[in-house]
Amino acid sequence: MNEMVDGTGDVARYFTTTPPIQPNVSVSCGFATQASRTSTADGDSHRTMWTLRNTIRRTATTAVRPQRRALTAAAIAQGKVPIDNLFVTSTEVTKKTAPVLIGLANTLEQKFSRVGYFRPIQPSKDSSMADHHVEVMREQLGLNKEVNQLYGVTSERAIESWLNGKEDDLVEEILDRFEACREGHDFMIIEGSQISKHESAMSWKINVDIAKAIGSPVLTISDFSESANTNGELLEEILSRTALNEDQVTGAGLNFIGNIANRVNTKDPKGLREALRSKLAEKDLQFLGFLPKDDFIASKRLNEVTHQLGATQLFGTKAIPNNVVVTSAVVATSALKDLFAHLKNYKDGALVITSADRSDVMLGLMASRLPGILPNVSAIVLTNGSYPHSNTQEILQGVEALDKTGLSIPIFSVPEDTFTTADKFTKVTTDILPTSQLKIDRSKQLFDEFVGKEGLIGELDEGMVVNRSPKQFQHFLFSKSRAVKRHIVLTEGEDIRVLQAADQVLRQKLANVTILGNPSDIERHAKSLNLDLSGANIVRTADSDLLQQYVDCYFEKRKHKGVTRESARDAVLEETCFGTMMVELGDADGMVSGACHTTANTIRPALQLIKTTPNRPIVSSVFFMCLEDGVRIYGDCAVNTDPSAQDLAQIAVTSAESAEAFGLIPKVALLSYATGDSNSGPIIDKVREATKIAQELRPDLDIYGPIQYDAAVDESIAKTKLKAIPSGAKVGGQANVLIFPDLNTGNNTYKAVQQSTGCIAMGPMLQGLRKPVNDLSRGATVKDIVTTVAITAIQADQVILSREADAVASKL
Numbered sequence: 001m002n003e004m005v006d007g008t009g010d011v012a013r014y015f016t017t018t019p020p021i022q023p024n025v026s027v028s029c030g031f032a033t034q035a036s037r038t039s040t041a042d043g044d045s046h047r048t049m050w051t052l053r054n055t056i057r058r059t060a061t062t063a064v065r066p067q068r069r070a071l072t073a074a075a076i077a078q079g080k081v082p083i084d085n086l087f088v089t090s091t092e093v094t095k096k097t098a099p100v101l102i103g104l105a106n107t108l109e110q111k112f113s114r115v116g117y118f119r120p121i122q123p124s125k126d127s128s129m130a131d132h133h134v135e136v137m138r139e140q141l142g143l144n145k146e147v148n149q150l151y152g153v154t155s156e157r158a159i160e161s162w163l164n165g166k167e168d169d170l171v172e173e174i175l176d177r178f179e180a181c182r183e184g185h186d187f188m189i190i191e192g193s194q195i196s197k198h199e200s201a202m203s204w205k206i207n208v209d210i211a212k213a214i215g216s217p218v219l220t221i222s223d224f225s226e227s228a229n230t231n232g233e234l235l236e237e238i239l240s241r242t243a244l245n246e247d248q249v250t251g252a253g254l255n256f257i258g259n260i261a262n263r264v265n266t267k268d269p270k271g272l273r274e275a276l277r278s279k280l281a282e283k284d285l286q287f288l289g290f291l292p293k294d295d296f297i298a299s300k301r302l303n304e305v306t307h308q309l310g311a312t313q314l315f316g317t318k319a320i321p322n323n324v325v326v327t328s329a330v331v332a333t334s335a336l337k338d339l340f341a342h343l344k345n346y347k348d349g350a351l352v353i354t355s356a357d358r359s360d361v362m363l364g365l366m367a368s369r370l371p372g373i374l375p376n377v378s379a380i381v382l383t384n385g386s387y388p389h390s391n392t393q394e395i396l397q398g399v400e401a402l403d404k405t406g407l408s409i410p411i412f413s414v415p416e417d418t419f420t421t422a423d424k425f426t427k428v429t430t431d432i433l434p435t436s437q438l439k440i441d442r443s444k445q446l447f448d449e450f451v452g453k454e455g456l457i458g459e460l461d462e463g464m465v466v467n468r469s470p471k472q473f474q475h476f477l478f479s480k481s482r483a484v485k486r487h488i489v490l491t492e493g494e495d496i497r498v499l500q501a502a503d504q505v506l507r508q509k510l511a512n513v514t515i516l517g518n519p520s521d522i523e524r525h526a527k528s529l530n531l532d533l534s535g536a537n538i539v540r541t542a543d544s545d546l547l548q549q550y551v552d553c554y555f556e557k558r559k560h561k562g563v564t565r566e567s568a569r570d571a572v573l574e575e576t577c578f579g580t581m582m583v584e585l586g587d588a589d590g591m592v593s594g595a596c597h598t599t600a601n602t603i604r605p606a607l608q609l610i611k612t613t614p615n616r617p618i619v620s621s622v623f624f625m626c627l628e629d630g631v632r633i634y635g636d637c638a639v640n641t642d643p644s645a646q647d648l649a650q651i652a653v654t655s656a657e658s659a660e661a662f663g664l665i666p667k668v669a670l671l672s673y674a675t676g677d678s679n680s681g682p683i684i685d686k687v688r689e690a691t692k693i694a695q696e697l698r699p700d701l702d703i704y705g706p707i708q709y710d711a712a713v714d715e716s717i718a719k720t721k722l723k724a725i726p727s728g729a730k731v732g733g734q735a736n737v738l739i740f741p742d743l744n745t746g747n748n749t750y751k752a753v754q755q756s757t758g759c760i761a762m763g764p765m766l767q768g769l770r771k772p773v774n775d776l777s778r779g780a781t782v783k784d785i786v787t788t789v790a791i792t793a794i795q796a797d798q799v800i801l802s803r804e805a806d807a808v809a810s811k812l
Helices: 009-017 045-062 073-077 098-108 133-140 155-163 167-181 200-214 231-251 269-280 302-309 336-343 359-369 390-400 418-426 437-450 453-457 470-484 496-507 519-528 547-561 565-573 575-584 599-610 645-661 682-697 709-713 715-721 743-757 782-811
Strands: 085-089 115-122 151-154 187-191 218-223 256-264 287-292 312-315 328-331 350-355 377-383 411-413 487-490 512-516 537-539 590-593 620-627 630-635 667-671 702-707 737-739 760-767 773-775
Touching: 085 098, 085 200, 098 115, 098 133, 098 187, 098 256, 098 287, 098 437, 098 453, 115 133, 115 155, 115 167, 115 200, 133 187, 151 155, 151 167, 155 167, 155 200, 167 187, 167 200, 187 200, 218 231, 231 256, 231 269, 231 287, 269 287, 287 437, 302 377, 302 418, 312 390, 328 336, 328 418, 336 359, 350 359, 350 418, 359 377, 359 390, 377 418, 437 496, 470 620, 470 630, 470 782, 487 496, 487 575, 487 782, 496 512, 496 519, 496 782, 512 575, 519 537, 547 565, 547 575, 547 599, 565 575, 575 590, 575 599, 590 599, 590 782, 599 773, 620 645, 620 743, 630 645, 630 743, 645 667, 645 682, 645 702, 645 737, 645 760, 645 782, 667 682, 667 709, 682 702, 702 709, 709 715, 709 737, 743 760, 760 773, 760 782, 773 782
Parallel strands: 085 187, 085 218, 115 151, 115 187, 218 256, 256 287, 328 350, 350 377, 377 411, 487 512, 487 590, 512 537, 590 773, 630 737, 667 702, 667 737
Antiparallel strands: 312 411, 620 630, 620 760
16 A cells, blocks of 8 residues: 655555554543554455445545644554544434433533534435434534535435445445544444335445544443333343343444433432443443433423424514423314314313414414413414414514513414314424524433442543633533522512523523412413413512511611611512612622612612622622633623722632632633733733732732733733733733733723623622622523523532631631
């Protein structure tokens, strides 16, 4: 074989003398290192040479790429090629594997900053094996800007090539597509496909050929949805099928990473998990964990049903909550009174199918929501592509404006007739779409709980890091808040976004929740939107047993300001003040407010009642800017208009302490329009003085200023601008806490960065209060509110830990 050029000759020469798959070679990577059990598969020499040729070609092609230069001939010769991809497949016909892929992607993103996805063979849309995996993974991994398609060829193309004896050309084409797709990624998830439920042997053979050509270790998924549901029987079947999968994978000459059992039909998943752990300690099996069969994931959601019906929305809230369950379909052809009588026999979630001329059905169903006399209807579907009468349309459009009352019902149109539409509904399959966020969150939660992550990618580093990718940071937030499980009060129960966020917080077990508002209104909204708020404490301030205690406390704290008992009662009846009193008196650990109130309304009671920490006399704010190259903290961007040097120093130190609380090693840059002594002026002098004070307050921290933004975050620029300033070396080019000299600069900068980069800006998070209170933007999304609750829970935990530490120290 000819020697490769471009510096890859040594690699090529190695492969001409050494087979690509060796027995008992240790594979060093993010996965748990172990001796491979593989051996070169028996087979014709043509296949071996073909695999050899493609492995050489892939190595030669990628050896010149900067991000993969570590793949040297020496490393290959020692059998220590770093694994940067994983082939996920099954030895049998398996569907509904999206939760495993979602959980796997979420786990890998905690270890690798740029995870990619590739599907060698994409099932056709009309195939029995069709799914939405490519779209879901594109969204989950943030691959929307990928210029290359995320799959190799269609299933029709694969079958045609196979039947015509052109499987080598097929795999060659797939490999070319894969090499283009993997550009810019640290790790690739490769999903094998079941081409047809009748051609499992062919699917397996093609998957083996592709995995060999890429050089991928294999993770298998086994489906247990139809298996016995006693834990004893399940235990034996799981172990047996894992052993069979291992034999089949290694028998094909591939490296077996492990098996995951999917949709395990058990009534006691935690008991099964413990039994498996005990049994696996006695056996040498590579079983990674399981996902239990889950009613929530298996349920039909309105967005999934309308997608499969090909429905177009005509009226109702455009952003359909993806937690709306569709339990059944009812065809409305009879009189309205008969339909009402019929619906009473159904559970919440019925989908009503009717013709567009049935104005009585549309308006009657909406009116029935007001007293709640009928089960909730999930949606109305109008057939034959028709529109309601113009007068009815005007009424429906008017009802849309009353969405907050819970009266509006989404109305859709389909081109087919009533009979065809009803028939199509019976064939709707449950699936996960890119918009099925709650199912996606549930998948991640189950994977975290029941799959052995450490066995898959090694124990994750939970310690302090200088920086985290946005995905790693979000995972940290949710994992940490779930672990500490603090009690957060949400003061705006009249806002639907707040209720939807509370539902997600409770489902994900991020915090215990109290919602302030009218219980009957909140329950009506929850039923209308299919929210589960049964775990929340819902309180109407006027009816609370704590009201008088809070009034007395408020009066004592504010009587020096002329507050009377009557005015104290009026103040405490207001939800924001009531929530603040809950936090101050220990009935809640933190508060989130501001979705429909001003920042002043949120902060004022906190400053009056909770006040600042003794050693941090100023309240300020930070944003967590989730940029492509990591998370940075910006402060102060929301509270202090023109802080003095003393104030700026306090903001810098408090922001650094916030960074520590959220798992980051702070590198603090106090920003100005000059670096070091390159210029002078009032602002520069203020920043220079603030830096000196901050360094005295926390001499253990890396703090430097004045410094320009580019020198603070770009190492190459920092080397030039800080060349003669050794004191700035630990911060220059590495800063992750950036302190702006005034509110005008900070507020405009965070908005400019957010708008120009499209990054997520989490915040503002208030800091400096004795107990955490956080303000929401009035344009906050449900996701923003959930994230703010998680942030507040972590803050609350830090306050509690600090208080406990102070108590211990005082006794010494």
